[in-house]
């Protein structure tokens with residue numbers, strides 16, 4: 001299967017909300033995705049054949065930092081490297097824009113996401129106590145810094 005990544009648009013929100021509700025216990029609202037699109041850090045991953053959206057990533061640029069705020073891959077498409085493709089895409093894209101520091105937060109019980117970010121080299125920088133609800137849970141704060149290659 002071939003996939004492509006493109007900018008998220010307002011027309012995508014209905015299908016993304018459907019995916020989001022299947023993936024998260026505290027899903028984002030339509031308004032939250034609208035705000036993300038306005039920040040220009042949101043992308044969708046589609047099957048090239050039929051253009052159906054199977055994943056998405058969102059983030060905000062804050063000064064010279066980038067905060068990954070959401071990441072999801074449709075259940076039937078997980079464990080095929082697509083989440084990694086989205087994270088790699090957004091990191092590469094932001095590095096090309098001169099950003100070096102990448103931040104995110106993740107539920108402490110979300111082992112798949114934690115392992116994905118560790119694989120990318122993200123380090124744990126802190127814990128936000130009881131940050132999430134339904135169920136109440138700590139957030140693990142993570143950061144990765146792009147180091148310019150020598151030579």
Ligand SMILES: CC(C)(COP(=O)(O)OP(=O)(O)OC[C@H]1O[C@@H](n2cnc3c(N)ncnc32)[C@H](O)[C@@H]1OP(=O)(O)O)[C@@H](O)C(=O)NCCC(=O)NCCS
Nearest residue numbers: 023071072073078079080081082083084106112113115116
């Ligand atoms: C987290 C998520 C985006 C991963 O997407 P994915 O396409 O399955 O991820 P990949 O196939 O690229 O996996 C990359 C690495 O992540 C880890 N990983 C992914 N799914 C995993 C699982 N179910 N169990 C353990 N590790 C897992 C592994 O280290 C994996 O590397 P490997 O394949 O070499 O073992 C997906 O599980 C998801 O949408 N989860 C629900 C939403 C969510 O939690 N988002 C993150 C919020 S911070």
